[in-house]
Amino acid sequence: MIAEEKTISSELVFKGKIVEVRVEKAKLFDREVMRELVLHNGGVCVAAFTDDDEIILVKQFRYAFKEALLELPAGKLEAAEDHYSAGLRELAEEVGAVPDEYEYLGVLYPSVAYLTEKIHIYYAKSLHFGETHFDEDEYIEMVKIPFEKAVEMVLANEIKDAKTAAGILMIAAKRSKK
C-alpha cells in the first residue's frame, strides 16, 4: 500500500548558495511524521559523443568524497531555468562543444530519501569544438573514452557518479535494442 504524506509545516533551517535545508511535518494517516529535506534547483548533464564514438567525460575533484571523479559534463540549474538550454550551455562551457544532434533522455532522481534534486539528461553528437569557459573554482580535465570501455568502467565500478553511470547504461541499453 502506498500512503501519501501531506505537508503540515515547513521550517527553514539553513539557506546556502546551492541547497536549502528544511525540516517538515507531514500527516501520515492519523500520525505526524518529521521529514528532513535538502532542496536543490536541479541540474542537467549531457552524454556527448565524438565522431569516433568516444564519450566525453570530465574529471574533477569532488570535495564531498575527497576524490577525483569521472562525470558527464553537468551543471546546476538557476531557479526556473530550462534544462534544454542549460545542457547546451554546460557542454559549451566545460567541453567547448556545440552539438548538431541533441536529444532528451529523461530525468534522474539522484537521492530520493531526502534530496529534491532532479537531474535531466541529454544525448549529444555531431559536435563542433571551440573554446571552454569554466566557472570560477572549476578545475576540470576533459577525458574522451571509447564508449564500450566506458560501459566496462561502469560495470567495474570505476565510474561511481550516479548520473554518469545511469546515462552510460541508458545509452548502452538503447543501442542494444536496435
Ligand SMILES: [Mg+2]
Ligand atoms: Mg559542472
